[in-house]
Amino acid sequence: MADELKKYDALIVGAGVSGLFMSYRLKKMGLSVLVVEKADQLGGTWNWNRYPGARCDIPSLEYSYQFDEDLQQDWNWSEKYSAGTEILEYLKHVAERFDLKEGINFEEEVVRAQYNEKNALWSVKTNKSEYQSKFCIFATGCLSVPNKPEIKGLESFKGELLQTASWPREQIDFTGKNVAIIGTGSSSIQTIPEIAKDVKNLYVFQRTPNYSIPSNNGPMDVEVEKNVKSRYSEFRKENYLNGFGIASDSGEAFISESDLEEVNAQLEENWNSSGLGFFGGYADIPVDVNSNEVAANFVRNKIKAVVNDPETAEKLCPKYHIGGKRLCVDTGYFETFNKENVHLIDINQNPISQVDAESIEADETYQIDTLILATGFDAITGALTGLDIVGRNEINLKDQWKEGAKSYLGLGVSNFPNLFTITGPGSPSVLSNMMPSIEQHVNWIANCIGWMSENNKSVIESTETAEEEWMKLVNEIADTTIFTSTKSWYNGSNIEGKAKSFLPFIGVPVYTEKLEEITAADYQGFVFDKSN
């Protein structure tokens, strides 16, 4: 039976930004490749998150592929921060241009992947078929499994139930409707100003307020574009040398050693221009709680200056360390709370007690037509632990990661030979510009497979020791920052029952240096052709 299965050199799970580029690299190397994608079209994040206002919070000149010079010269973005729809068009263009659609099976979902030690092949079972593959590559994204909270009575709601992370393709008409939205993270902060334009009433159920920086978005500045395109590769390299891998002022000044007036002037400049680069110029905001408080207070004062009602403004002011939860970038978010049809409900004081056929209940009962869940994701590991991925000795990845995910470089996992993850736990991933981080991983995996072939190696696997030491380093670095002392999806705190451990590697340049060192030392920390 097993011999009849279709065989590939590499099976890639997911046809988003990473799966597309991975298939491009491997096909170019002459490998037989199959991509399976559970959606009915490519695009990953940008296919699922179609809510009004969805847009990238990293400028498009940076959030785009760099692997092909002609592509990056030819493509023109219409705005500084492109809308999700435009990014989806871009990804479709890339797929067409490089002939990537051939070889993607859509509406096919992996249910189980099992490593067979006898023939060193993965058996991958989907809802439609079963395959064998030498390499199994998970390009399943860091924010791809929506978190659906347990709310009493939710299933009895008779109105329209929407989730930002799996938004329908057709346009939703909110005109004259009473709408409730639960959650105030990035997705909600992007969609609230858009939805508020048409609704009769918008009820925003907030558990934790968020820091958000204005995007100052607008049409693409052609001079900026021209300048970047004239030196694109240097521009990319410079950005990737910054801690979070994005363009920002890389000055190493400390707020703790600076004149406060100067600090506020710099933060004002950042506020007016930098979006996610708001910390730019000051290296101690993520590591020194007092300096962090200066930046946090700056944002709180901005919120209070924008929002007319002092009580609402106070509720919108976050109290935790700025940056501890992912910073948001918005277009008119705080201003929206000055509209008479927008109501902020603090559910810390009055938690949501239940949802009924036509209402939601917290401090009072709100009659609603539409309920939107903007409640986030089972981040970084959810797409992997949600499947049955079975490695050596029948070990299931979800069991191996029960006490917290461990990975070597975010690329390999011990006991799971010839399995790669793109931007897995322990890599900069969500604490960096995802595009270049994805390209870095895809290139690494492709080069590693090429190296194995040249050196007559068939099976690669990271060692437990390398993995332990790597995750120790990830945590040691994180412990020097404010990231571990804030509840966030970076450390699993948003999902009930999930192990609490900090997963991203903080610091793109250090990560890159280590990755290069390890690779140059013939993939130190990995073993090849380990006997069973």
Ligand code: N01
């Ligand atoms: O999700 P989130 P998101 N009852 O987890 C609340 C990326 N992104 O989809 O903070 C009530 O940030 C939860 O409250 P709390 C970006 O990296 C990128 O908004 O847990 N509330 C929180 O307010 C971002 O960080 C772009 O107390 C509940 C919210 O729901 C990441 O995706 C655009 C609840 C979830 O916020 C996730 O953002 C959009 C409950 N039971 C997103 N459960 C780009 O521009 C959860 N909440 C690329």
